[in-house]
Amino acid sequence: xxxxxxxxxxxxNVLQNGVGRYVCQLKRITFRFCKSHGGSxxxxxxxxxxxxxxxxxxxxxxxxxxxRRHRPPSVVAEFLNGRRxxxxxxxxxVPEICKWxxxxxxRSGVQIVNMIQNNHTxxxxxxxxxxxxxxxxxxxxxxxxxxxxxxQIQVTGKxxxxxxxxxxxxxxxxESSDSHIEGK
Amino acid sequence: MKSTHLADTKTSRYxxxxxIEEAEDFTPLSDKDLQTSVSNxxxxxxxxGEMGRLFAIVxxxxxxxxxxxxxxxxxxxxxxxxxxxxxxxxxxxxVGGRDFSLFGQPLLxxxxxxxxxxxxxxxxxxxxxxxxxxxxxxxxxxHLYRERQTMLVINxxxxxxxxxxEEEGGKE
Amino acid sequence: MAxxxxxxxxxxxxxxxxxxxxxxxxxQESHDSxxxxxxxxxGFLREMYKKRIDIGPDKPRRRSEWINWNYxxxxxxxxxxxxxxxxxGSLRQAFVHRSYVEQEKExxxxxxxxxxxxxxxxxxxxxxxxxxxxxxKDYLKVYLRNIYPYMFEECISSVCDHLMMDETLSHIxxxxxxxxxILCQDFPVQPSVLSVTFKAVxxxxxxAQGKERAEAFVRDFVLPQLIGKDLNEMWPLHNPMGLLxxxxxxxxxxxxxxxxxxxxxxxxxxxxxxxxxxSNKQLISxxxxxxxxxxxxxxxxxxxxxxxxxxxxxxxxxxGTVAERLELDRDRVNASAEDIVRRHYEQSSGQSDSITSS
Numbered sequence: 001x002x003x004x005x006x007x008x009x010x011x012x013n014v015l016q017n018g019v020g021r022y023v024c025q026l027k028r029i030t031f032r033f034c035k036s037h038g039g040s041x042x043x044x045x046x047x048x049x050x051x052x053x054x055x056x057x058x059x060x061x062x063x064x065x066x067x068r069r070h071r072p073p074s075v076v077a078e079f080l081n082g083r084r085x086x087x088x089x090x091x092x093x094v095p096e097i098c099k100w101x102x103x104x105x106x107r108s109g110v111q112i113v114n115m116i117q118n119n120h121t122x123x124x125x126x127x128x129x130x131x132x133x134x135x136x137x138x139x140x141x142x143x144x145x146x147x148x149x150x151x152q153i154q155v156t157g158k159x160x161x162x163x164x165x166x167x168x169x170x171x172x173x174x175e176s177s178d179s180h181i182e183g184k
Numbered sequence: 185m186k187s188t189h190l191a192d193t194k195t196s197r198y199x200x201x202x203x204i205e206e207a208e209d210f211t212p213l214s215d216k217d218l219q220t221s222v223s224n225x226x227x228x229x230x231x232x233g234e235m236g237r238l239f240a241i242v243x244x245x246x247x248x249x250x251x252x253x254x255x256x257x258x259x260x261x262x263x264x265x266x267x268x269x270x271x272x273x274x275x276x277x278x279v280g281g282r283d284f285s286l287f288g289q290p291l292l293x294x295x296x297x298x299x300x301x302x303x304x305x306x307x308x309x310x311x312x313x314x315x316x317x318x319x320x321x322x323x324x325x326x327h328l329y330r331e332r333q334t335m336l337v338i339n340x341x342x343x344x345x346x347x348x349x350e351e352e353g354g355k356e
Numbered sequence: 357m358a359x360x361x362x363x364x365x366x367x368x369x370x371x372x373x374x375x376x377x378x379x380x381x382x383x384q385e386s387h388d389s390x391x392x393x394x395x396x397x398x399g400f401l402r403e404m405y406k407k408r409i410d411i412g413p414d415k416p417r418r419r420s421e422w423i424n425w426n427y428x429x430x431x432x433x434x435x436x437x438x439x440x441x442x443x444x445g446s447l448r449q450a451f452v453h454r455s456y457v458e459q460e461k462e463x464x465x466x467x468x469x470x471x472x473x474x475x476x477x478x479x480x481x482x483x484x485x486x487x488x489x490x491x492x493k494d495y496l497k498v499y500l501r502n503i504y505p506y507m508f509e510e511c512i513s514s515v516c517d518h519l520m521m522d523e524t525l526s527h528i529x530x531x532x533x534x535x536x537x538i539l540c541q542d543f544p545v546q547p548s549v550l551s552v553t554f555k556a557v558x559x560x561x562x563x564a565q566g567k568e569r570a571e572a573f574v575r576d577f578v579l580p581q582l583i584g585k586d587l588n589e590m591w592p593l594h595n596p597m598g599l600l601x602x603x604x605x606x607x608x609x610x611x612x613x614x615x616x617x618x619x620x621x622x623x624x625x626x627x628x629x630x631x632x633x634x635s636n637k638q639l640i641s642x643x644x645x646x647x648x649x650x651x652x653x654x655x656x657x658x659x660x661x662x663x664x665x666x667x668x669x670x671x672x673x674x675x676g677t678v679a680e681r682l683e684l685d686r687d688r689v690n691a692s693a694e695d696i697v698r699r700h701y702e703q704s705s706g707q708s709d710s711i712t713s714s
Contacts, residue, residue, distance in 0.1 A: 020576025020675050023532075061433065064425075082530065122583055133618045
């Protein structure tokens with residue numbers, strides 16, 4: 001697949017979360033498993049040992065258990081922005097299930113795509129954005145070109161010619177003094 | 185004092201400026217009077233509340249971010265704070281307002297700047313491909329991997345009054 | 357030819373499938389890892405596909421129609437999620453829309469139940485919504501007046517109106533999870549119903565925890581909607597130069613004089629003019645534009661922005677933990693632009709009268 005076919009997006013903050021107060025974006029989580037099949041064994045273990053702790057820590061997340069006969073275990077996460085994500089957890093052991101549930105809890109619910117930038121700002125500049133007229137004299141608007149004033153070369157220091165001439169002067173003066181000594 | 189704006193000198197060269205400027209020693213620490221006058225100016229701006237929207241350059245895990253309140257930044261790989269935690273970003277390299285900028289050497293003092301942030305999201309990146317192929321050697325690797333990411337929202341940037349015997353470099 | 361026909365068929369099929377996918381539950385949830393099917397299934401699958409197309413997409417259904425739904429748990433979690441202790445009764449009432457009560461009454465009438473002997477103990481949220489609406493409007497105005505002390509009263513009320521719009525409030529309400537909890541007749545839930553519910557939730561919070569807490573709720577969820585929006589755009593100012601003239605004359609400064617600062621590409625489609633406005637030979641503001649007139653108007657707007665101190669690099673809103681220490685002056689009233697213009701005209705007409713009489 002070519003690179004530009006992969007969806008990409010900017011970083012997003014759902015409902016400016018965290019600017020006022022932080023709200024956990026996971027609103028509902030459903031654990032689906034089979035009561036009898038071996039495939040759901042680890043999920044059943046998770047529900048028995050770890051789920052109560054999760055619910056106590058996160059009273060804002062509604063947890064549902066949905067037994068389904070002879071179906072693989074999965075987790076359905078529903079987020080505040082209206083998105084719903086299904087994750088298959090067949091073959092995953094208890095620590096891994098814990099990690100995926102924690103992953104769902106800490107997410108914002110925005111679809112995971114490649115990121116264009118690692119930051120996002122609404123106000124890119126405080127001191128003003130540069131534009132071609134920023135350091136230009138406004139007197140230019142009223143003058144007719146070609147003008148003598150604005151066509152002149154501004155000399156701010158010594159030019160290369162000045163430096164060469166200086167060097168020449170130095171050399172010539174030293175030469176003359178040498179010849180003077182020789183002459184003596 | 186000559187303008188030290190890089191863009192200014194560059195454009196002016198194009199516009200027919202000739203000559204070699206003598207390099208001016210621009211280290212505010214060398215000039216005590218300049219130092220005090222600049223920090224006085226900044227202090228009066230802060231007192232009047234005319235600093236506008238403040239921005240700062242913060243250093244997190246080897247990356248520098250230019251932030252201003254209400255921004256989101258992404259910190260890559262492992263980052264210990266959990267979601268909902270309010271943290272203070274300690275390493276502030278520079279801070280600026282409408283008409284002043286303060287640069288640290290390399291960091292600004294903790295008593296001068298305070299940048300606060302909230303962790304809003306901890307997630308994984310999109311699948312990334314790690315593919316290596318060596319021809320004629322029957323060597324090929326194809327891996328898909330995902331990295332950890334943490335999103336921070338900047339809550340506030342605060343600048344205190346500068347002490348008169350300021351050690352950091354100040355520039356206006 | 358045949359190959360191209362097959363390709364078109366496949367493409368159209370894919371497209372229709374994509375159209376069905378978000379709606380059809382069965383298709384979305386298939387965890388089938390099969391990549392192909394046997395050729396004897398072909399006819400059957402095609403028939404099923406045609407039937408699917410004939411029936412059309414699934415009807416949108418309420419979240420409460422699914423098996424994993426417990427309204428009590430949802431109500432409890434709603435408060436916990438937002439970090440507020442709601443009174444359960446009033447929170448339940450906040451989610452009951454008037455249309456739902458009417459629907460229930462109709463149902464009972466159809467079934468022949470006498471409403472007087474078996475009263476319907478169900479109150480709608482209109483009272484709560486009214487109190488919430490009042491609290492929100494008051495608090496938003498007080499907050500904006502204190503944060504932007506130089507902003508004109510007209511601008512403040514238009515920013516407040518923007519925040520109290522159905523679109524803004526329904527966006528907030530749906531992102532706080534109100535959409536699933538609302539009891540109303542229409543589905544999908546209308547933005548107006550969502551906004552009424554959000555106001556009712558604020559009203560319920562005021563009832564349960566007092567005014568201060570409800571105001572903190574409004575500050576944390578409604579005011580962040582202003583981030584990244586242009587406040588000056590929300591106020592339709594038709595004659596910025598007229599307002600600027602009035603402002604300058606009342607403060608005793610010289611009349612505004614627009615001057616061309618720079619121009620570029622004036623005979624092309626991409627012409628650019630920068631106009632600056634001077635008063636007493638001091639540059640007040642400058643702005644670019646495609647024509648001189650546009651640039652002049654933009655410069656006047658820029659000057660009004662400077663007067664209101666709502667330039668693009670204004671300080672950010674005070675929100676979050678810092679805002680808890682805010683001391684708001686509740687009786688504060690800002691200057692009104694209309695008042696300023698009226699005073700200017702009265703003054704100038706008074707002067708002209710005195711000139712004519714003398």
